[in-house]
Amino acid sequence: MDRIDVRQATAVDHSRIVDLLTRSWGSTIVVAHGVVYDAATLPALLAERRGRLAGLLTYAIEGDAFEVVSLDAVVRGAGTGTLLLDAAAEQAERGGLRRLWLVTTNDNLDALRFYQRRGMRLVGVAAGAVDESRKLKPGIPLVGDFDIEIHDELTLELRLPRPGSRP
Numbered sequence: 001m002d003r004i005d006v007r008q009a010t011a012v013d014h015s016r017i018v019d020l021l022t023r024s025w026g027s028t029i030v031v032a033h034g035v036v037y038d039a040a041t042l043p044a045l046l047a048e049r050r051g052r053l054a055g056l057l058t059y060a061i062e063g064d065a066f067e068v069v070s071l072d073a074v075v076r077g078a079g080t081g082t083l084l085l086d087a088a089a090e091q092a093e094r095g096g097l098r099r100l101w102l103v104t105t106n107d108n109l110d111a112l113r114f115y116q117r118r119g120m121r122l123v124g125v126a127a128g129a130v131d132e133s134r135k136l137k138p139g140i141p142l143v144g145d146f147d148i149e150i151h152d153e154l155t156l157e158l159r160l161p162r163p164g165s166r167p
């Protein structure tokens with residue numbers, strides 16, 4: 001298997017990023033916890049294999065928190081998501097941020113497994129939050145993974161150590 005490299009996205013990556021987000025989420029608009037993001041305009045970490053886009057993590061920083069707004073692996077189960085999440089946590093920790101967090105939806109059992117296996121804790125459930133998001137982005141499907149109706153947001157969090165405090 002070829003090596004996967006992760007780097008900060010730049011302006012030249014914009015059209016590939018728009019394509020990937022649109023394929024995954026129906027558009028570049030991501031609505032979470034009542035906030036409407038145009039993920040294509042956010043800072044992003046990009047994974048490449050042989051120069052081809054292998055995955056994307058977009059994020060927003062506010063206060064001491066690094067929010068993962070979107071995370072996508074082009075081919076699943078090949079380690080791309082792990083590399084991107086690790087790179088995000090490293091960057092956040094280096095920047096002195098105290099937590100990395102994200103919102104996923106109640107149907108996304110693969111993501112729930114993935115994040116918890118990587119040390120993230122479930123810290124919130126917002127019942128009906130996706131029903132509210134759907135009013136802002138009508139394209140959000142009614143039914144998601146495993147034929148589960150999508151209604152609720154789940155918040156997951158990783159607490160970050162202070163820079164230099166690792167043994």
Ligand SMILES: CC(C)(COP(=O)(O)OP(=O)(O)OC[C@H]1O[C@@H](n2cnc3c(N)ncnc32)[C@H](O)[C@@H]1OP(=O)(O)O)[C@@H](O)C(=O)NCCC(=O)NCCS
Pocket residue numbers: 024070071072073074075076077078079080081082083102103104105108110111113114117
């Ligand atoms: C969630 C997601 C980002 C994970 O990325 P990934 O590159 O598949 O993750 P990795 O390959 O690093 O790890 C996936 C884990 O599932 C296992 N796996 C095996 N086959 C898999 C498959 N077909 N799909 C997903 N995971 C698989 C891997 O072995 C690994 O297991 P582990 O947790 O025991 O180590 C990715 O599945 C994805 O893009 N999902 C769709 C978009 C999405 O829902 N994003 C999250 C929104 S919050």
